[in-house]
Amino acid sequence: MDEPTIALTINIVSVLLALAGIFFYIAGTVGILRLPDIFTRLHALTKADNLGLGLILLALLPHAPDAFYAVKLFLLWVLVLIGGATGAHLIAKRALRGDGEDIH
């Protein structure tokens, strides 16, 4: 394959990955709107965001100017994963024990 073809292939793969990522973000949002309670909504948030962000970062990866930037993208995913999963656990814990604020 010559160089323009390779660039075109990379761009097509990137666009497909980004579209897939957007799909899971939308699915996560639909989940928050349609699911009935705090626990099931947390499911939608943690899983759909994990996969959505992963796919979008994967789409950006071939366009990273250097390896440093690629590491940064990967690191962003790991940090959001840790933050999201830990946050979901803490929200669920407070809701379950009923000792948080603003509980219905």
Place this chain on the structure above:
Amino acid sequence: MIARPPIRNEQGARKGANSPALSARLLRFLPRLILFTALWLVIAGSDPSSWIIGLPTVLFATLSSLRLASAQPTQSALRLGGLLRFLPFFVVESIRGGIDVASRVLRPRVRINPGFQSYRPRLDHPGARVLFLDSISLLPGTLSADMRDGVIEVHALDIGSDLVPELQRLERLVGRVFGQTLEEDGA
């Protein structure tokens, strides 16, 4: 927030032996400092002016990490072999988890049967427990909702299927990352 009592009393007891305590503290301090410095470098880049924010942030991160970890002094040795087995599993399960939740909420009628199930993990290392708790929430259909007295309350989108085999599989993989081997069947 409740004020927490100081948890570093084991160091106060060793005030007499100054130099070994100091070197032990340095040994606990330095790896964290290096880790957070590297993290900041990756996030903010090499621009020197970023250290105006970066230096205090790195120091605060190091100190709070030390303070939170000092309750249980443990040998944290991540096993590369265990990590290499865990990562592909984690990626595959993340994809399954995302597809699972998307397919449940995008139907004309949301297909869920939510409920709780208790699970008692056999992991010893505190870091392994944190990884286990966080991984449960990223696995298809499960969310770690609470952990009390060594028992995890797992919330499931579909309580109809038995969660225990999946949880045990995840627990074994997490155990291997921290060098703990768990038997095939829950004893």
